Amino acid sequence: MSNEAETQYNPQCGVRRTIFSDEYDFLTKIESVCAKEDGIHFFVRTWKDRIATVRITFLTPSVFRFVMVPEMTAKSHRQTVVEDVPESEFETKNAEFTENEDLYIYETNQLSLHFSKNYWEMSIYQNGKLLTKEQAFDTNVDNRWKQLPTGFRVDASGKSIASFEQFVLFSDEQFWGFGEKFTHFNKRGQRIECWQKDALSTNTEDSYKSHPYFTSSRGYSVLLNTFTRSSFDMGASSWISYQMGSDDPILDYIFLAEESKDYKKLLQQYLQITGQIPMIPKWAFGFWMSKCSYMSRKEVEDVVADAEKFGIGIDVIHIDGWQRQDMSGVWEWDTERFPEPEEMIKELNKKNIHLSLWNYPYLQEDSPAFKELAERGFFIKNKEGHPAMFKATADSEFLCACFDFTNPEFLAWYEERVKKIVRMGVSVIKTDFSEAVPEDVVFYNGMSGREGHNLLTYLYAKNIYTWMKEICDERGELPMLWGRSGYVGSHTIPAAWAGDSSSDKASHSAILQAGLGMAMSGVSFWGYDLGGFYNTGYIGNEERPNIEDYLSSVQMGLWMPLSRAHGKTPREPWQYGDMALKEVKKWINFRHRLVPYLYHTACQSHQSGIPMIRPLVMEYPKDPIAKTQNLSYMLGDALLISPGFDRDEYELYLPEGRWQDIESKEVYEGMTFVHIENKAFADGGTSLRVFQKEGTSIPLFAQKEVLHVPAQLWKQEDLEFMTFQKKDVD
Template sequence: MDKKAEVTYNPQLGYLKTVFTHNFDFLTEIREYRQEESALELTVGTYRKKTAKVRVDFLTGEAFRFRMYPFEDTAVYENAVFPLEGKTGYELQVTEDCLTASTGRMTLRFGKRPWELSVFLDGKLLTRENVCDANVDNMCKYLPIGFDCDEQGRVIRVRETMYLPSDESFYGFGEKFTGFDKRGQVIHCRQCDALSTNTEKSYKNIPYFMSSRGYSILLNTYTDNVFDMGVGSGVSYGMESADRMLDYMLFCNRDYKGLLSDYTALTGRSPMIPKWAFGLWMSRCSYQTQEEVEAVARRLREEQIPADVIHIDGWQKMSEAGVWQWDLERFPDPRGMIKTLSEQHFHLSLWMWPYIAVGTEGYEYARAHGYLVMNDKGEVSTFHSAATSDAWFAAFDFTNPEMVAWYRGLVQAVVKEGVGVIKTDFSEAVPLDAVYHDGSNGLQGHNKLPLLYAKTIYEACRDVKQEQGERPMLWGRSGYAGTQNYPGNWAGDSSTAENNLACILRGGLSMGLSAVPFWGHDIGGFYNTDSDGYECPPTEEQYIRSAQFGLLSPLSRCHGKTPREPWYFSQQAQEIFRAYDRLRYRLIPYLYSIAWEAHSTGVPMLRALLLEYPDDCTARCVGMEYMLGSSLLVAPVFDQDDFRVYLPEGNWASLLTGGFTEGGRWVRPGKQLENIPVYLRENSALPIQGKDLLFTEEKPFEDLCVLMNLSTAAEEIFFDDGQEYRFRAELKGGTVTVETGLPMTSAVLYTQQPVVRAVVNGEEYTVEERSATVKLLNKNCAVPAE
């Protein structure tokens, strides 16, 4: 068809021009194709009259891997996080205009000229490339899929450009503290010591995102990469990496939970972590002596503050930190201390980093054995570990198998003493001129090192813990795609400010939408700087608001530069902290159940509302509250003047007061220092402890109380160490009927209907009505504490 049109402005030339002057190239037309059983290879012409190779591997019926190579160069360094190959067959149809490959539900359409990839699910378009984002002068202003080259014509960067519908939203990208919907943002995926939790910089950048249109993408490379989600152009979004080939995976599923499940089915789901990990962790930066650690443990028990973990940052001499050796001057009897803590039902957590001070004995040993990251001059790469550090450090090279084998022995020797968990700190400071043992340069290996650091320590701990009949875990600051395989994580160095809590929550929601389920943050904030630059403790309100949010997060740890134990604050703050800590311990059976669900399905514990309400357009934009599992909605209080909470459709019961609020709207619950809104979803149930506990035991739960909000019926599945318990409750005609295998001895029913009779597994229960709740008790059961 003749595309020539009569114009009086900017005469048409018959070929595409661009506004760019650098050495670029992009795909233009398919020249040849070759079909394999589960892959399709295409030879594609480019704008510069060269050729490129495109390979599409069909991973499942709803997922594919896309790779684009510069055809003239076969020696391309592949830096894939997940080197997956095709396993699913497909049908190929070829017409004059396009090639169409279909697995059944998923269809890929490749335009021959111009080149253009479109992705369909069940016959409906999900997404497509944008191959001509032009300006009024008919010049391309946002380059299509292709390459950038240096002056010698060598490929130095690759990119993909997608069409951006007017209503598309994006979520994920790891622990990003910016706006919840990432449309209109530029996302940099390069691990860094962010030094705070309220900027685009973050410790856990993950090049994976989900679209509101029903697909998700993983840019499958360790190499530094950038996503422009509608900033450079309002009608395109783009992703690029400093690689010589493009590698990404695309998943098709219109359900957000389904996307996470599909993604983690291929890239790994989090191993389960210990029960005690869901208790309170107590820490500061740092306990300095064995005597101090033991004193804190004693006081926690004396003050009746439930807790399970004590953490020590400074257990090594700082000059020797990194080689896994106790400072025996300050901690003269580590094994005795661990035994004392264990007798009080505490687990010990220890800090570690992947660096070693230059000039130390450990440094000289590692340098002599080739265990350190080098630079492009063939010397050990040295750097300052933090922005204010004057000392020089080197990094262990976790791409070196010999180093890893040696390092695992160091880890295991300490963990065998009875240490429960390792905190993996730092790892983001290695310079750009680095050269790694596996051949990666500074761009290719920077994001790889933090992941391999966590992997090495996790697997070393796993081997020891398996022998001891226990589960391993980490408390990790940095991570990357695949970090869900080495749980868990915390949000890094946060300030105590209340508005910073909102940034932390958005980071946590984004982590969950990036398939990382076990996550927490520093209760009390890690730092607080006054106007003169001095460190100061959090205010009472900052501490309380942080504790309320933190104790209703997947993992809960107090930590900061100044003391974070509640007895350093007012009596009111202590009472509120203790109340929420006890609430957390009551909720541990529920928390553990949704953790097991996360381990089994990839769906996180901390859930953006859109995961539970995918068809609610308002829920798509809500990033200041969250679902804790499927049953609880939590709305932390920050510094809002006009505090509003969005409740999706349904009747929501206040977990704390028993009152009901109709959903499908924004509500003003009021601000009280002692409480934050916690709602129980209509027609849902959750198991809690029947009594207050001071610590968590590694044994099956018993004597449970089940909380229910019923208008008609609820059906749930609860988990306890792989044991599956089905639960069904129905409210009809004044009778509540419950059928379950849970070890349940009582129940609390939030209801707006009169209840006169209760039957649980065929047994008649006493009905005791109190305000908006009904308590169901058998004759041997005490009433659960308010």
Template structure:
């Protein structure tokens, strides 16, 4: 029974949103919903309607084509609310053709890639793709056998005479599946689930409650839907009634956008453009390994010792992170160094940089009462306030007494923002490169902000304000993109760059849930995602450490961090060797990873891709959430158990085992047994994978020399993005000839033909139509062709 409480209540230290209307069988008054409408006025791309509910109440409805593939639907009662927060940006008028056709009983607006048909009486909205195929339509018809309405249709509900929420209900087709909603840790296919858009610190990764909520989803029918609200929107995706999907919006309007594909990959960029937020293009060093000194009592000597050990053990690492204890306990987070533990922070940063590291520091947006800056902030009203006019204070560290109660910086207060920026700025001028923007999920319901917003209104918005401020300051001080490493987020938060999956415990189920969260977040266009290798809370076993490291080092961003050591040699020689093996693999793959980061920056398509995103026509992929595509061509199937075995699904086509070069033909599922040092990793046949010869320090310059590993059976192409532009490579086996085409700015590029079973013996090579007289061979005998010389 979905509405019964759990056996063990969820321990919450973040306020829950107010209860939304739930109607029982005897509640015969029912919701107010639109039954008919008349046209008030119309234009080329829109129609304004006066809707009438079943009891005669009037509402305003605006339906508009706002982009070639996007329709906006806005339902308000008597007047628009100027205080309502909107995250969708005003898009320029579509250039393509838009037509509006009216009859006595309907209005149809047709955009370039989407059309919407509105029947005026009885009121009904249907959305179609450009080919006329139905994408989505309202559902008013679901009733119980006695005739009681069992859905919440297009309208609103009141409690004690006060409107508490708008709502909408759509038909959920029998074969329809839904993905997205943010970093939800439940099963990837969200059909049969109820999703609440309310940021939590769930102190784990096993729940529907999560740090990053996004009121956006994608359907296998080829559409996406975004609800423009920062309030606790609730989606019921066939849980209460399997025939429908429902939305409840406790805001002053119902404002949603339907986005037509036709493919899932077409939907994500349109959504990103709608909220005006494509992922930043990170500096190359951010794609290397991040290693933390850990969430533990720390000091300069300990941090430097760890940094030196990484180099002594020849573990490639680009970013060294220092967590909470660089500040004084009880003062978190006033951005002031604990001078007892870190007597010379400037010298520490200089030394870390001299060793080749970029430096990351932890922060959050709260402040403890023991800080000398606390009285200044309190006196000037820089904290969120209680309704009685006193500063709000509470335990936001888990009700454990671990840290004194804290106050929350009011980022709606311009003077508070300016003051707080000046606390942060000196860190960047010392040489800190990136800040880990922790927390920001806990704005309580009963606070009042400087700009008049309630805690209910500010709760989800707060993380965007916080990360915007830090990101903008980093960009201002460094001249680079404002990369942050954030825990919480909301719609549009992909603009802040790096985000990690929160505070998982050290278990295999937590590892699996972490992957589910990352896949769901990726469907919302958040491309630069990561997680704590081996989990955050506790001490992982040797097996878990190794398996999670294999997964983490082939994630969009890679970081080792936790409450106990995450240095690989602390888990034994075998763990150290395997960690080093996969860290080196990551660094060799940096040209491939960076090229996909450029694509993400331009399109919001994630680096960690759900199988359904690459194979949307294969129903076997719809619920698949324990394997993924890393970019377009690498299939990764992490091992999530001590037995070292799992099923792996291979979609249609041919796949090549990265380690053995065995060719596997899909579609099929195989039971894979993987030794501890082996991650099930497969390459799409005919993929051209750009690599480096060996792991080495990352430079902010085009990768060189480049080696393109060609897993060629017949014909493959590569479009490689780098700092100097786009390089295009085509490779085809034509009889006994390997025909190569190369165009691009890179000056030192070789193509290496990976030997595969059944591959034709190559007797001649051509490059851009000319015969290559003497093809080279690598040290291990592989055919190697120089495409361009330095």
């Protein structure tokens, strides 16, 4: 019996239609299908009577790759995030392909993919239950598609130039991930763009490290397998569908599922495909001191001397302006301001202080080195074949060009310069910028700006990290990067910081959202500028942050995986008065005592892929309230951190079990809300509370004052344990 019914109002013509222009096309019906070694190939008729090939390949029993190739695609130099999947015991031939009257079915013992014969629609079942499916019927009252099904966009000649996919949005579905986004942790209802930007702040959707990867509360995740500009409409345009797409003419994504909705296990599957998290040095978990910028060797030495005088332990000191401004990017010390840099590094190392240096992937037009390097073809070019010129920031005085990290000759030249600096004893390279390359440029390997813009941010850091690793391996050390920009795969290039943050405490919660998103994207070693990078005064000038904002930022930052103070004005704690000095000194000292726990948690990240900071939903996936928490987080598996931000009072949710305030030792029952009141620092208050989970034991250095992370391996007798067991509260 037909489901069609006679209608008196506005009868429709019975064909698929769309409210969008004819430049769009989408899949409508399978014409034929065949099984090959690399999976199942569907040949699908489109709305505009074209043919597209859809290939489905199972990578593991719970992971598959979806690739749609329209019959005509625009010429591209596309590169994918994942091409060769690491070997596993599973082979594509282990998946079974069958059909019945209505469906083609392609399945493993964990996932079953159903493809309708009547119209194009893929449904994904897990253990017999619908996990999700493509959304083929998001239409309006005129039966016109207002959200397009799986398809592509074409140019005037009919060639595909962009692609998109659409899934059903379930009524209670939530989404997390997308890398570093300074918006609400749950991305449902948001529009997300993955196009790396110099965000210029840390409280908008613009970001330095967007990742086209997300996790659904239903127990699956998706990686859009492209470096091109991509966008995600996660229910902003419709309550019943979400859409993802990119400027890639080929739709290519990887779908991962986890039967128990264990988001840690889901993340582990993702890291098996995209790469594991390397370990970083122990000293990195100490306290980093920086400013934009220390401008001379004397200034660096004065800061170190002041830190010693005030009893502030510094493990890393960072220099932005170590090169001449017009030579920034060519890896040459300005020896007038920094004479005998190797000697300076040795003197710092004697004090257990490591040196970090800033780097810049651009070269400004007035540089004495510009002409020669341009003639050698080391810069990304415009369409006329000349260096593509642009401003690094809106207020830049000079135009600059960007080094081309796809040019082998440039890489050979650059490698030697990087290694020369690292061999001097430099421990960290800060890879700043790289997000400003225009769309209308041409890379050495033929990529356009659209294809290479995001990829550049990854190649820039990856190459420098690889060369650092070669030198560090020689001296028995681990390499360390401090990267502002990046992409999927950046978790394999530790570490990262959140860019140009505001000192205003109202922005600190936005920074935390980004950190939680990074954690759900597989990035473990992350931090932000303690004290805030900038602070705008009432008349528009740069000013030091007020004491409350400064202390709020520093306190939360010292409970992050990595802790670097940095700003356009001084961020040394002795610059903010006796009260601030006393508080920060106490916090830094406890940070140093906590390093054994931090290092243990970092080893967990390296070995099992579980990030150091964890959203509550990651640690408590079965707790429906934990899924809604975005203003608190776990640091490892034992500590729950609750920053106050700009709140005088609030309700804090504690998950199952019992929890002990590590300062007051008061014990709270879990699975309930606790009322928290914050007092100003000036009144003896705090902006952050830390709770230890029942049944855990946290290793601390036993010494009550620890100024540096010990270089040697610590022994059992060096430690004491902060233990919260049931017997302590019975």
